Amino acid sequence: MVNRKRADGDSESRAAARLRAAGLRPTRQRAALAGLLFKGSDRHVSAEALHTEATKVGIKVSLATIYNTLHQFTEAGLLQQVVVDASRCYFDTNVGDHQHFYCPDEETLIDIPGNDIKVSGWPQAPKGTAVERIDVIVRLKRI
Amino acid sequence: MVNRKRADGDSESRAAARLRAAGLRPTRQRAALAGLLFKGSDRHVSAEALHTEATKVGIKVSLATIYNTLHQFTEAGLLQQVVVDASRCYFDTNVGDHQHFYCPDEETLIDIPGNDIKVSGWPQAPKGTAVERIDVIVRLKRI
DNA sequence: TTCTTATTTAGAATAATTCTAATCTATTGA
DNA sequence: TCAATAGATTAGAATTATTCTAAATAAGAA
Numbered sequence: 001m002v003n004r005k006r007a008d009g010d011s012e013s014r015a016a017a018r019l020r021a022a023g024l025r026p027t028r029q030r031a032a033l034a035g036l037l038f039k040g041s042d043r044h045v046s047a048e049a050l051h052t053e054a055t056k057v058g059i060k061v062s063l064a065t066i067y068n069t070l071h072q073f074t075e076a077g078l079l080q081q082v083v084v085d086a087s088r089c090y091f092d093t094n095v096g097d098h099q100h101f102y103c104p105d106e107e108t109l110i111d112i113p114g115n116d117i118k119v120s121g122w123p124q125a126p127k128g129t130a131v132e133r134i135d136v137i138v139r140l141k142r143i
Numbered sequence: 144m145v146n147r148k149r150a151d152g153d154s155e156s157r158a159a160a161r162l163r164a165a166g167l168r169p170t171r172q173r174a175a176l177a178g179l180l181f182k183g184s185d186r187h188v189s190a191e192a193l194h195t196e197a198t199k200v201g202i203k204v205s206l207a208t209i210y211n212t213l214h215q216f217t218e219a220g221l222l223q224q225v226v227v228d229a230s231r232c233y234f235d236t237n238v239g240d241h242q243h244f245y246c247p248d249e250e251t252l253i254d255i256p257g258n259d260i261k262v263s264g265w266p267q268a269p270k271g272t273a274v275e276r277i278d279v280i281v282r283l284k285r286i
Numbered sequence: 287t288t289c290t291t292a293t294t295t296a297g298a299a300t301a302a303t304t305c306t307a308a309t310c311t312a313t314t315g316a
Numbered sequence: 317t318c319a320a321t322a323g324a325t326t327a328g329a330a331t332t333a334t335t336c337t338a339a340a341t342a343a344g345a346a
Contacts, residue, residue: 025292025293025342025343025344026343027292027293027294027342027343028294028342028343029293029294030293046333047333047334048332048333061294061295062294062295062296063295063296063334064294064295064296064297064334064335064336065293065294065295067333067334067335068293068294081228081229083226083227083228083229084226085224085226085232086224086226086230086232086302086303087229087230087302087303087332087333087334088333089228089229089333099265101265101268101269103269103272110269112265112266116264116265116266117262117263117264117265117266118262118263118264119260119261119262119279120260120261120263121259121260121261122242122244122255122259122260122279122281123255123259123260125244125281125283126244126246126253126283128285128286129246129283129284129285129286130283130284130286131281131282131283131284132282132283132284133282134279134280134281134282135279135280135282136262136265136277136278136279137277137278138265138268138274138277139274139275139276139277139278140268140269140272140273140274140275141272141273141274141275142271142272143271143272143273168311168312168313168323168324169312170311170312170323170324170325171311171312171325172324172325173324189302190302190303191301191302204325204326205325205326205327206303206326206327207303207304207305207325207326207327207328208324208325208326210302210303210304211324211325229333229334230301230302230303230333230334231302232302287346288345288346289344289345289346290343290344290345290346291342291343291344291345292341292342292343292344293340293341293342293343294339294340294341294342295337295338295339295340295341296337296338296339296340297336297337297338298335298336298337298338299334299335299336299337300333300334300335300336301332301333301334301335302331302332302333302334303330303331303332303333304329304330304331304332305328305329305330305331306326306327306328306329306330307326307327307328307329308325308326308327309324309325309326309327310323310324310325310326311322311323311324311325312321312322312323312324313320313321313322313323314319314320314321314322315318315319315320316317316318316319316320
């Protein structure tokens with residue numbers, strides 16, 4: 001019998017390979033969190049929400065490690081930060097070219113494919129700087 | 144002789160009229176802060192920075208009032224909030240159609256006129272919602 | 287194994303913001 | 317003009333999200 005703790009052991013070992021490729025030591029916590037984050041379709045998570053979710057499925061991890069991990073993943077290009085309002089920040093597993101709808105009422109983000117939305121005509125970046133990235137938030141209201 | 148505390152009494156009384164028009168009682172603190180905010184050209188201020196500035200020019204006002212006032216002004220359409228990263232939020236005296244460059248190194252915002260920059264092609268807003276506003280942050284990096 | 291170094295952890299510290307309850311002040315109307 | 321009242325301001329406590337710290341643990345190399 002294979003040494004395996006859970007049914008999703010596969011997604012964790014895939015995660016481990018992915019971490020190694022990104023230059024991150026695949027520790028138990030990082031592999032487990034990567035397993036959660038990259039298992040299904042794209043997600044937008046807050047640190048607190050991920051901590052709650054991890055705890056719920058039996059991953060023992062501290063909130064400090066959640067923050068460390070989210071930032072390391074972001075550094076490594078596995079995640080992207082989306083800031084929608086003061087002190088409400090999400091980590092997005094979709095790191096491709098895309099933008100977001102934001103519903104303040106439900107505090108949820110919805111992806112807008114980069115192929116759909118276009119930004120054009122910004123002025124030249126100030127001397128000594130270059131454009132790193134362009135973030136668009138299409139803010140919604142309930143009607 | 145006219146009853147006037149400072150040379151900028153005029154900008155304060157203009158501010159008072161503006162507050163009244165916005166449905167806000169023109170108290171001493173609000174008039175003084177409006178005087179600071181709307182005197183010159185457009186600005187991007189943080190709560191802390193405005194408090195420091197107010198204190199420096201002799202306006203006696205608590206930080207709580209700064210926050211209250213900035214939010215009330217925003218409600219009233221005199222200011223607009225710009226969120227650039229987790230827990231760094233600015234209030235913008237330019238409430239017209241425009242967007243921003245953001246330099247993370249210097250933590251400064253630069254206006255991009257709405258005539259210059261264009262966003263197009265976003266999908267239909269989800270059922271029951273409408274687009275309230277579109278915010279674009281052109282993030283810069285030092286080169 | 288054992289060693290070394292990176293990682294994780296609990297809990298303290300920090301920072302920005304909001305809340306609270308008491309005090310004060312602008313406006314209203316007598 | 318003045319008192320009443322509703323709204324505004326205040327200091328300081330509370331809250332929230334996040335980061336820091338120093339000790340304990342675990343991964344990878346020898």
